[in-house]
Amino acid sequence: MAGWREVAPDVFVRRYLPVDTTVTAVRGRDGLLLVDTGGSPAEAARILVDAQELGAEVRWVVNTHAHYDHTFGNQQVGPGVPVHGHHLLPAHLDAHERPRLARWRAGVGDEPQRDWHDVVITPPTEPVHERSWLDLGGRAVGLVPLAPGHTDGDLVVRVPPAPGPGGGPTTWVVGDVLEEPGPPMYGSGCFPLRWPTTVAALLDEVAPDDVVVPGHGRPVSRAFGLAQQAVLAATADLVRHHHAAGRTVEQALASPRGWAHPPGALVLAVERGYEEIEGRAT
Numbered sequence: 149m150a151g152w153r154e155v156a157p158d159v160f161v162r163r164y165l166p167v168d169t170t171v172t173a174v175r176g177r178d179g180l181l182l183v184d185t186g187g188s189p190a191e192a193a194r195i196l197v198d199a200q201e202l203g204a205e206v207r208w209v210v211n212t213h214a215h216y217d218h219t220f221g222n223q224q225v226g227p228g229v230p231v232h233g234h235h236l237l238p239a240h241l242d243a244h245e246r247p248r249l250a251r252w253r254a255g256v257g258d259e260p261q262r263d264w265h266d267v268v269i270t271p272p273t274e275p276v277h278e279r280s281w282l283d284l285g286g287r288a289v290g291l292v293p294l295a296p297g298h299t300d301g302d303l304v305v306r307v308p309p310a311p312g313p314g315g316g317p318t319t320w321v322v323g324d325v326l327e328e329p330g331p332p333m334y335g336s337g338c339f340p341l342r343w344p345t346t347v348a349a350l351l352d353e354v355a356p357d358d359v360v361v362p363g364h365g366r367p368v369s370r371a372f373g374l375a376q377q378a379v380l381a382a383t384a385d386l387v388r389h390h391h392a393a394g395r396t397v398e399q400a401l402a403s404p405r406g407w408a409h410p411p412g413a414l415v416l417a418v419e420r421g422y423e424e425i426e427g428r429a430t
């Protein structure tokens with residue numbers, strides 16, 4: 149796909165097939181911060197080659213969350229390069245991504261097209277428990293672990309304007325808590341009922357002119373995020389409604405009442421939503 153696009157001074161995004169993952173790089177005086185490593189070692193190798201175009205060495209890596217399309221390239225990160233991630237990310241890898249890889253290797257997964265022969269699942273080296281800062285040299289970048297939403301290990305990278313006049317907007321690299329063109333995917337380990345609240349709290353901190361970089365697709369605005377938050381909230385309300393009416397997951401999905409997305413994309417939204425209501429979501 150197209151090359152790096154500079155969305156704010158020294159903040160670059162680039163999109164990678166096959167699932168249109170958006171990778172972000174932030175350049176400081178001391179090196180490059182890379183956000184997410186793609187969905188396979190081969191994809192990560194491409195990302196690292198492409199990063200050389202930016203004229204700085206990759207010195208830091210951040211994972212926005214555990215899903216394979218953001219972490220299965222971690223093993224390609226050079227020795228001595230710290231990988232930062234939400235402190236709950238390794239547990240998600242164990243609960244969901246390792247079994248996903250094992251199913252694929254056993255030939256029983258539903259993702260036969262993947263390139264996972266040589267994947268070694270590699271958790272972040274630096275667990276993030278609370279908001280913190282990384283100093284890239286003349287550019288401090290915030291790490292913001294979120295409450296449960298797309299997963300329970302989502303982490304946002306906040307890049308303030310560059311110092312001095314013309315420093316540009318703040319950039320928020322949000323992983324898959326927002327997606328473009330959307331809708332957000334209800335994947336393994338999601339928290340459909342808490343997700344809209346988590347996004348609303350995040351967007352409270354985002355200014356109208358800030359740049360929001362989702363985990364897939366093009367950069368968007370706060371207004372786009374608010375619209376997507378409303379859809380997430382409507383889905384959560386509908387899940388609560390069907391649960392309160394005593395419907396099974398299948399009955400809820402078969403209900404003619406206005407789901408915002410095709411029911412096939414909402415199986416986990418309802419299953420996991422019911423688990424949240426019943427206190428079974430982990």
Ligand SMILES: [Zn+2]
Nearest residue numbers: 215217324363
């Ligand atoms: Zn993703």
